[in-house]
């Protein structure tokens with residue numbers, strides 16, 4: 481798996497005003513100067529900043545955080561994959577646990593959004609992960625397996641799909657799974673991907689997300705089948721995010 485190019489992705493969630501683009505510019509400059517080594521560096525700002533972020537990023541990829549399954553229409557407040565593409569985005573996150581929880585998104589919805597991303601020419605980052613109750617009940621692999629088989633877009637390739645494993649209980653809490661647990665879930669996801677996408681599943685990037693910090697990034701990114709990070713809080717400041725992406729230097 482060593483030939484997979486890692487991805488260090490920042491998800492700004494509902495954070496960021498125009499002034500925050502200074503952080504993005506600093507991240508882009510450092511990435512271009514080689515501070516993330518061979519890793520690809522991506523920032524997913526809120527939709528209001530996508531177009532400006534593309535301008536500020538100087539070629540570094542920019543992504544959206546969600547998209548509607550339809551290309552256009554009467555869906556007040558929603559944004560389509562085509563609109564993100566038109567604004568210059570190249571990636572979009574779909575099925576983040578905050579969307580699954582706050583907006584009741586089912587696996588079926590997530591799959592439709594991921595397929596919309598592919599249709600528009602975006603790379604879909606599909607998020608999966610168990611809740612604390614599910615982990616404590618020993619259901620982690622069953623839950624993640626069902627999310628994988630239910631949410632992945634049909635016709636995906638390693639060039640159009642990224643999977644992010646984000647245990648819900650690790651997001652924004654400072655808690656992380658043990659290295660053994662991360663290794664187990666990522667190996668399981670790899671196995672499922674190879675099964676579902678023969679010839680491609682071996683090469684799909686699998687990111688870990690959930691309280692990734694400069695202090696734990698090297699250990700987490702060193703786990704087999706962890707091909708990068710999806711970073712929330714620590715992606716809001718260039719210094720912290722670059723310390724994480726810098727593990728690939």
Ligand SMILES: O=C(CO)COP(=O)(O)O
Nearest residue numbers: 491651652690691712713
């Ligand atoms: O949800 C996440 C990224 O999508 C992780 O968030 P934190 O890094 O803030 O825990």
